[in-house]
Amino acid sequence: MPQEATWRAPVAEGELDATVRVPGSKSITNRAYVLAAISRGTTLVREPLDSRDARLMLAALDRLGASCQSSPEGVRVGLLTRGDGEEVSVELGNAGTVARFxxxxxxxxxxxxxxxxxxAIRRRPLAPLLRALTELGADLDGGGTGAPPFAVRGHGGLRGGAVELDSSASSQFLSALLLSGPAFDTGVTVRLVGRPxxxxxxxxxLDMLRRFGARPQRDGDEFHVPHTELSLSEYTVEPDLSSAAPFVAAALVAGGSVRIEGWPAETTQPGDWLRSLLRELGAEVTLGADGLTVTGTATVRGxxxxxxxxxxxxxxxxxxxxxxxGPSVISGVAHLRGHETDRLxxxxxxxxxxxxxxxxxxDGLRINPAPLHGGTFHTYDDHRLVMAGAVLGLRVPGVLVENPATVGKTYPGFVEDWHRLLPTAS
Structure with missing residues (x-):
């Protein structure tokens, strides 16, 4: 990963013909690590993402007494230990999953x-989760601001029970309670207020909880996870389909074909929506045994x-x-104002x-066609903005993407893989 202040995004000099293997899903990797840390025995997490966010999660679990051992097979995670009253610090970086889970x-x-x-993590929404934890019996110090820094004083367990939760700013608030719910004394019941x-x-x-042996239930906006002893010997992480987004988009923007290896036939990942989206925008999309192939003509529909x-x-x-x-409108994403930066x-x-x-x-963006030119594309320490800048550079010479190393949050090898996508790039 280049460490210079800016990266000149390469221009596609012709149609693409490339195969890409993206790293493991961050969302799945960090959920698997959390569930493994409250499971009996050890769990081998195969093909996990190795990135800043994933390493921050492993470091956090280590501080809480879980054994985390890397090997060529993957990462083996063991049960959290109870500790003996010591004080420890957890570094969150700008990782929402670590701050919430x-x-x-x-x-x-x-x-x-x-x-x-x-x-940046001090500006990201957290208050509804901390409030719900307090109502479930947690002892928090400094959480009144609803943001880090704060402390959790552990007393050997959490009562659990029923709680109302406003998860409209992030579905991670809900996931945080559900993932730990099997380890709470009475499990957890969460009634949502607002649409997540x-x-x-x-x-x-919910799917990953079931795979680890929990019995989550859902009735509309109410979720229940009973107290359960979890156990799973191994879990394999899927490729990160959201990180595949710029690569499949490249086929649409530059023309030609890009195949993503290992695209699952069935998945809960939001990135799978790309299949229908790219068709709507004018690409040909085929899912087969060898992965997902996207073919475009460099024409994009509004x-x-x-x-x-x-x-x-x-x-x-x-x-x-x-x-x-033609003109385009993106809606329904007001919550992006509370992500790594105000993305809108x-x-x-x-x-x-x-x-x-x-x-x-x-709650979104209005985009009208207009001629683009080169210049510095600031990324605000946001990995997804680095990827957006790379897509722009396919057809716009002179796009200088600021701080490309920030993409290491979820995809440390992104810049190198992007250059391999474009062997004839300028």
Whole structure:
């Protein structure tokens, strides 16, 4: 991964013909690590993502007494230990999954666990989860601000029970309670207030709980996970379909074909929505035994898209729509203002700075076709914006993507793989 301040995104000099293998899913990897840490015995997590967010999760679990051992087969994770009253610190970085999934685990031992991270994590929504944990019996110190730094004083377990939760800012609030629910004394029942984004991530959490031996139940907006002893000897992580987004988008924007190896026939990942989206925007999409193949002609149709359930795809999709043959609207993604950065403001600012006609709406973006030109594309320490900048550079010479190393949050080898995608790039 280059460490220079900017990266000149390569231009596609002709039609693409490439095969790509993207790394493991961050969402699945970190959920698997959490579930393994409350499971009896050890769990071998095969083909996990190795990135900053994943390493921060393993480091957090290590601080809570779980054994985490890497090998050529994967990462073997053992049960959390209870501790003996010591005080430990957990580094969050800017990892939403660590900030949200680990505090419930911290209630299970006899430690005081202090949480803090990058300045950006202090701006990300967390208050509804901390409030729900307190109502379930957790002892929190400094959580009144609803943001790091704060501490969880563990007393050897959490009572659990029923709680109302506003998960409209992030489905991770709900997933955090459900993932640890099997280890709570009485399990957990969560009644949602407000509509959470990214239903696929909720389905992912429920599916993984079942695979580890839990018995989650759902009745509309009410979720219940009973106290259960979990156990699973091994779990294999799927490729990260959201990280595949810029590669399959490249076939549409530049023309030619790109195949993503290992694309699952069935999955709960939000990125699987790309199959229908790319068809709507004008690509030919085929899923076969050898993966997903996307073929495009460098022509992009304008579209009106509700991305509420797949908001993490918005940066790449917005970049693609800058090349569309007509106006486009993205809606349903107001929650992106609380991601790694305010993604809606960042996209409107940076796309417009390169000549685009992009404006914010209450819950999304309005994109009108306009000639683009080169310049610096600022990324605000957001990995998905690096990917959006790469897509722009396919057809716009001179796009300088700021701080490309920030993509290491989920895809440390992205820049190298992007160059391999374009063997004739300038």
């Amino acid at each position: 680990v505090p419930p685990l911290a209630t299970l031992g006899f430690r005081t666990v202090r949480f803090d991270g990058d300045p 984004p990214s239903e696929p991530h909720i389905a992912m959490t 579209a009106t898209l509700d991305l509420h359930e797949v908001g993490e795809l918005t940066p790449v999709v917005a970049a693609v729509l800058c090349f569309a043959d 403001a960042a996209l409107a600012t940076e796309l417009s700075a390169l000549g685009g006609d992009v404006t914010e709406t209450e």
